[in-house]
Amino acid sequence: MRRFVIGSARNLIESSRQKYQFERFSSSYRFLSSSPAADSPSSSSSSTMAHLVSLSTINPKVIECEYAVRGEIVTLAQILYCNIGNPQSLGQQPITFFREVLALCDHPAILDKSETQGLFSADSIERAWQILDQIPGRATGAYSHSQGIKGLRDTIAAGIEVRDGFPADPNDIFLTDGASPAVHMMMQLLIRSEKDGILCPIPQYPLYSASIALHGGTLVPYYLDEATGWGLEVSELKKQLETSRSKGITVRALVVINPGNPTGQVLAEENQKAIVEFCKQEGLVLLADEVYQENVYVPEKKFHSFKKVSRSMGYGEKDIALVSFQSVSKGYYGECGKRGGYMEVTGFGVDVREQIYKVASVNLCSNISGQILASLVMSPPKVGDESYESYSAERDGILSSLARRAKTLEDAFNKLEGVTCNKAEGAMYLFPRIDLPEKAIKAAEAAKKAPDAYYCQRLLAATGIVLVPGSGFGQVPGTWHFRCTILPQEEKIPAIVTRLTDFHKSFMDEFRG
Amino acid sequence: MRRFVIGSARNLIESSRQKYQFERFSSSYRFLSSSPAADSPSSSSSSTMAHLVSLSTINPKVIECEYAVRGEIVTLAQILYCNIGNPQSLGQQPITFFREVLALCDHPAILDKSETQGLFSADSIERAWQILDQIPGRATGAYSHSQGIKGLRDTIAAGIEVRDGFPADPNDIFLTDGASPAVHMMMQLLIRSEKDGILCPIPQYPLYSASIALHGGTLVPYYLDEATGWGLEVSELKKQLETSRSKGITVRALVVINPGNPTGQVLAEENQKAIVEFCKQEGLVLLADEVYQENVYVPEKKFHSFKKVSRSMGYGEKDIALVSFQSVSKGYYGECGKRGGYMEVTGFGVDVREQIYKVASVNLCSNISGQILASLVMSPPKVGDESYESYSAERDGILSSLARRAKTLEDAFNKLEGVTCNKAEGAMYLFPRIDLPEKAIKAAEAAKKAPDAYYCQRLLAATGIVLVPGSGFGQVPGTWHFRCTILPQEEKIPAIVTRLTDFHKSFMDEFRG
Structure with a gap:
């Protein structure tokens, strides 16, 4: 090391x-x-x-x-x-229900045609109407609010509440074109110069090193322990934090990728608690890459969001600054080409959130199909819906x-x-x-x-x-x-x-x- | 002044x-x-x-x-x-043909159902098949090439050739989520410090001032002349360039918005030639915001792309570095929520384009529906297509x-x-x-x-x-x-x-x- x-x-x-x-051995x-x-x-x-x-x-x-x-x-x-x-x-193959809803929202003119009933499930038609009713003027071709359509954020917040058992606020949700722009936004916000450091796991998903480099900051590495199944040890975090501080680096944030990319581990809840405690003690923003939250393959592990973990420890808005990234590209849906995603931003003051909103507004809004899909993955068909069985089977x-x-x-x-x-x-x-x-x-x-x-x-x-x-x-x-x-x-x-x-x-x- | x-x-x-x-008089x-x-x-x-x-x-x-x-x-x-x-x-209302194609590409499972023929025009079905055939595995839910799907870039390049009467290269096209990310990418590439300046019109579309500020550069203003219908005078460009140089600013690029935002003027071809000549002489990258190319309302004016103008002057790749921005948000289609757009990048060496490609690849790709729509606006229905009449009427x-x-x-x-x-x-x-x-x-x-x-x-x-x-x-x-x-x-x-x-x-x- x-x-x-x-x-x-x-x-x-x-x-x-x-x-x-x-590796450059082809000029083309x-x-x-x-x-x-x-x-x-x-x-x-x-x-x-x-x-x-x-x-x-x-x-x-x-x-x-x-x-x-x-x-x-x-x-x-x-x-x-x-x-x-x-x-x-x-x-x-894409999840049929999700694509039905997207197609209907793209071309609402067919919604009340009789042929449509033969082609689309009843609940996809109903969902498309619900979504269109949440969009001012039903205009899926209009720029939305720069955080995303309010009704879709309501749906996502409700989905987070169901997942976590703790309240979620639609005003904390920023819909983005996949998770990458959200990560860039946070790096842009936090990094002032090369003296600002971001703790990143090694191995890490290279979006983080790329984004830190683009924004002129310093990547402060911490090692995952291969011998313990890519374990994340708080002692290692502390060691790297102290070493970097001794070199004059102001560490702003800790990136945790859970489930891990490229390493595939799922953090145990106790481990997550220790990480939350560490961030709170050290005054670090916790940047939680949770885009693989649906992808857990072993019965002995469960995904717990860092928000749930921190709230279950009694920590609220004032105790910890936490950003959770989610994407429609992963999960069982794997809709990479739709570029949908969101970040849930908690523990920042109104003035700083206003700055995040401003930066989001410079790019106007994320694509509406991606926004709709983000709401769908956080609120899929439920028992009793026509599509539920086929959806569950897929x-x-x-x-x-x-x-x-x-x-x-x-x-x-x-x-x-x-x-x-x-x-x-x-x-x-x-x-x-x-x-x-x-x-x-x-x-x-x-x-x-x-x-x-x-x-x-x-x-x-x-x-x-x-x-x-x-x-x-x-x-x-x-x-x-x-x-x-x-x-x-x-x-x-x-x-x-x-x-x-x-x-x-x-x-x-x-x-x- | x-x-x-x-x-x-x-x-x-x-x-x-x-x-x-x-203006802040509401805290919420x-x-x-x-x-x-x-x-x-x-x-x-x-x-x-x-x-x-x-x-x-x-x-x-x-x-x-x-x-x-x-x-x-x-x-x-x-x-x-x-x-x-x-x-x-x-x-x-959106253009029907465009939305038909988008809906079919979102849910290709219905393409060969009989009901679909009753709901969609024949040419939209045909176009959807064509587009799907251009996508590896027909996977509209997959990340594409980071510049955008090659077949769609071919279509866009062909559309540019029809528009300009000069060749266009699909390898010069970078598809983006609307024009804004493309502008950010170029600013990020060109701006090294606050000593780098970008000539921008005043009045200007605030994306430019925002992007220059975010990337830490200096906005070098040039004034449009209200008295001559928001005329763009090369003498003003020269004056501002010289003044800024005398202050130690390295001016990297000139932003021209044509047709103008917020000013609505359409540049005369002679004026554009003078601007091209100015950029060539002074070694400036010409950043041409051409997102309103379809929006010309007076018979005495026509839109000419800066690429066409520079090529018609005999200037090629080696003479001028030129980036043209286009968006699906404007024109007669106004598909703001789809976040489609592209930039055509010419006059940069392979090594620099490689860097642009790398930055594009950090965000993986732009959304596929936006990519498809960008190809559609550059290749709408033609005489003889079933949708042509209704499309033209819309x-x-x-x-x-x-x-x-x-x-x-x-x-x-x-x-x-x-x-x-x-x-x-x-x-x-x-x-x-x-x-x-x-x-x-x-x-x-x-x-x-x-x-x-x-x-x-x-x-x-x-x-x-x-x-x-x-x-x-x-x-x-x-x-x-x-x-x-x-x-x-x-x-x-x-x-x-x-x-x-x-x-x-x-x-x-x-x-x-």
């Missing part, structure tokens, strides 16, 4: 930038499209001449920001994407299949020589550790790649399976990992396991001492 | 902040919803105690950023919104009505004592100038309001008509204006004119010398 001291946001970025450069990767940039007249000409704007004259924060999940490796593969949490790209089918896939892949990884893989208790990923032979590490060095990136690229070339090297997420120096989603359709998993196993064996044979 | 010298971004912000504070305005923040348990408690995060500890750039279009004044009115370019909130009905409304309101303003109003040649706004009596200015001072804000608030209280005070957009010091949209439905315009005329007369009577 010694190389990852405080202030090591730079290290993290450096290593990830290195990765970025190492920047545009993933089938017609690469190099083929286009503008780009081919532009590569040979000086342009007005150059790398040396753009904002260095932009250059520093890196984003591992969508890197070069992605552009090379058309085959088995196990890299991104993008379920519908791998064949997962949801349970997806979630139980994901649980089986997680277990199958975990077992497969654990059978590989030199690989150990913690359980995916939740979320959509496994993050196995791989002990690479010394010769493989040397080969990677010779190829100017991080060892895990080298492994992933060899795997890709040999099998068409796309994984994300652990170096993009951060890892204890000297250890190597990769992230694998559990999202490929179930019938494809055996083939993936076979290909991976065969590749791994031959890779190890090639490099074994 | 003397007070608006270079470096006066601060002045602009100060005046707009003053405005922000002056921050949340527009029907249940004001002050009623909620969290907010009422939060106003009386110290919170962890305070105004003094958040990012000062957030505090400096102001956004006039959605300010306090908006929250007070439930009546006649003439303030925001939000057509469907005022009763404009489009022409909206545009001709907007032209009539613009003329009616312009005439009405020009009949008011002390008011002069330039023609709205395009866009969706009038920006009349009002010479206020000395006594009214004194009354405004006593009320701690800018005189135009005072006028607008009196108008609102008396009539329910919401206008935006000119001080939010910037204006020559000592002059006063307000922005009025031309969007209220045509049958409501006579009542608006009557109320406005009556109010104005009594206001002037009250304060006349």
